Amino acid sequence: MSDITKSELDRRSLLRRAAAVGLAATPAVGMLSACVGGGSDEKNDQATGTKSADNPLGIDTKAPVEIVIFDGGLGTKYATDVDTPMYKKKWPESEVKYSATEQIATTIKPRLNSGTAPDMINNSGADMMDFGAIVKAGQAADLTDLFAAPSFDVTGKTVAETLVPGAIEQGTYDVEGGRKPFAVNYSFTVFGLYYNKKLFEKNSWTVPTTWADFIALCDKIKAAGITPFAYAGANASYYMVRAIMTSAAKIGTEQVLKDLDNLKPGAWTAPAIKQAAEAWGQIGVKYMNKSFLGLRHTEVQLQQNQDKVAFYPCGSWLENEQAASITPNFEYAVMPYPSVTTSDQLPATAINAAAGEIYFASTKGSNVQGGKEYLRVMLSKAAALEFTKLTKSLTVVAGAADGQTISPGLTSGNEMLSKAGKDIFMGYLWDTWYKKMNDASLEAVNALMFNGGDAQKFCDTMEKVAQDVAKDSSISKNTRA
Structure with a gap:
């Protein structure tokens, strides 16, 4: 967790x-x-x-x-x-x-x-x-x-x-x-999309690098009777927040995330954030099981180990956390989040x-x-x-x-790091600096992913919370260069 x-x-x-x-x-x-x-x-x-x-x-x-x-x-x-x-x-x-x-x-x-x-x-x-x-x-x-x-x-x-x-x-x-x-x-920690390498090999599924290929593969996975993508809404919403933040950084560089950390006005409604939220929101609409909103992380992760879920956004602690549930037919592998647009400023191999x-x-x-x-x-x-x-x-x-x-x-994580080369970025810090923003993001991302994929609402909600934090003199502020 x-x-x-x-x-x-x-x-x-x-x-x-x-x-x-x-x-x-x-x-x-x-x-x-x-x-x-x-x-x-x-x-x-x-x-x-x-x-x-x-x-x-x-x-x-x-x-x-x-x-x-x-x-x-x-x-x-x-x-x-x-x-x-x-x-x-x-x-x-x-x-x-x-x-x-x-x-x-x-x-x-x-x-x-x-x-x-x-x-x-x-x-x-x-x-x-x-x-x-x-x-x-x-x-x-x-x-x-x-x-x-x-x-x-x-x-x-x-x-x-x-x-x-x-x-x-x-x-x-x-x-x-x-x-x-x-x-x-x-x-x-290395963050990315985790999957069962043996399941993919069995079905001749190719790991996608573009969003179009990701969608096409999700359609194939869904047709095979497997939930293409999942995370646990009860206690692991921050896994999904990180996925959106990673995609946003690949679209517009890590500066997008630094602007969020620095509470810059308009940072949450910037194009890269909205594009990332729209893309992932549609994954929620089309390829997720809505019942997962009430599940805990280990419950969803077990379903992946049972090949009921294909892709799971997480960090590299996952393999250890699920050690007792891994069968001979399951072998963890991880891939970078696919490029959302054809003009992403960081390559498909870039990772957090x-x-x-x-x-x-x-x-x-x-x-x-x-x-x-x-x-x-x-x-x-x-x-x-x-x-x-x-x-x-x-x-x-x-x-x-x-x-x-x-x-x-x-x-697999090391291979992903090797391919990323210089395109490895730390991510964001607003979630640890400002608890109010972290708490709000967990609710906002669940609303986005489980309740219709409204990216504008996600962005507006987080922008308001961020600016409330910025104006609150009782909250100590930090900045990133």
């Missing part, structure tokens, strides 16, 4: 290109002592130790550290079977208190507001917290010292020097005192790929340096490799999975 991919191209150079970001945040995000939603603003006692070459973050080596992991598409084994044992091996006198949940905001917000938060939190899923608000409230720790610390297992390099370019920038915000990093965006899956240390925990040390373990080359093996997703640790045998879906 949460948000995330892999080929013949050298993975290190591949990730360097794909993670290039270039964000710039305005000084509107202030480090405030008030908590998100109110609550205690008293500073809790922090466990600290003496800094040394072996203990660069100065943790209390005997103090417990508490972590909470989102239980979604990436699973939790990387935390229980890899990261925690590595932490314990390094610091045997420290207890790691671990828990997992699908309801991050419901579970964590009250603890942040009461000053009793976990030390390291994986903020993800449909119930993820507004991270911009967390930064604004001073509840996320500055990770400057983490990135400047020596790598856990790469001799002679800092943590920052082991990461793909753009990885730190993606979690950086402007606050009082300057721009600072507050999040580790750990998993590297980016770092995602937020992890942060909380200032409202009792062992913030321990939380950072846990992140240092996660950012080791060894932990990153095991994460890829377990989740079928890359990480922002450069080259960690080089030379590894990977799964069919991951291989």
Whole structure:
């Protein structure tokens, strides 16, 4: 559910290109002592130790550290079977208190507001917290010292020097005192249209690159008694939002998405957005099962595994999430979203790929340096490799999975990345910067896809919400260059 991919191209150079970001945040995000939603603003006692070459973050080596992991598409084994044992091996006198949940905001917000938060939190899923608000409230720790610390297992390099370019920038915000990093965006995701390669081979279906070919194939698939396209309206509408955003960027370049992030007036009613919404809206009208509006992501994904659904828009965590449902007759593959128009400014091979899956240390925990040390373990080359093996997703640790045998879906994703070359774009950030816009987009995209394909209504609805956010002085603003 949460948000995330892999080929013949050298993975290190591949990730360097794909993670290039270039964000710039305005000084509107202030480090405030008030908590998100109110609550205690008293500073809790922090466990600290003496800094040394072996203990660069100065943790209390005997103090417990508490972590909470989102239980979604990436699973939790990387935390229980890899990261925690590595932490314990390094610091045997420290207890790691671990828990997992699908309801991050419901579970964590009250603890942040009461000053009793976990030390390291994986903020993800449909119930993820507004991270911009967390930064604004001073509840996320500055990770400057983490990135400047020596790598856990790469001799002679800092943590920052082991990461793909753009990885730190993606979690950086402007606050009082300057721009600072507050999040580790750990998993590297490729987004596209997933399908069963064996089903396509059986029926001699060719992967489409143009919209005309996509429509023609959808007609063939429908005639074969299979739903051509589907997503889950109950809790995975953001998969569809990303599909529309990706198509819009291919029509008009990534600048279209930057305009949305920057709350530019008229950005949501721009031609590229409307063209993308119109094209996908018609897919909803002609080729989707309307009952899927009430289904959850795993229910629709299971139907794809049973060859009842052909195309499914998702990120590269999908293969791992569905591992238990994959039969010998099913082999995941992924393709770029087809070109919507004959004049798209980016080629058909262009794709959206980016770092995602937020992890942060909380200032409202009792062992913030321990939380950072846990992140240092996660950012080791060894932990990153095991994460890829377990989740079928890359990480922002450069080259960690080089030379590894990977799964069919991951291989397909890497081939897609290789073909994309320089035409790989990060995507958009308004959904994480402005929760009000994210919430509105989920309703708007469901109305578009399940209720008639009215692209103008989709654009007008989102334009109004965006400008309401722009005019609301209580909402901290961020900008992209």
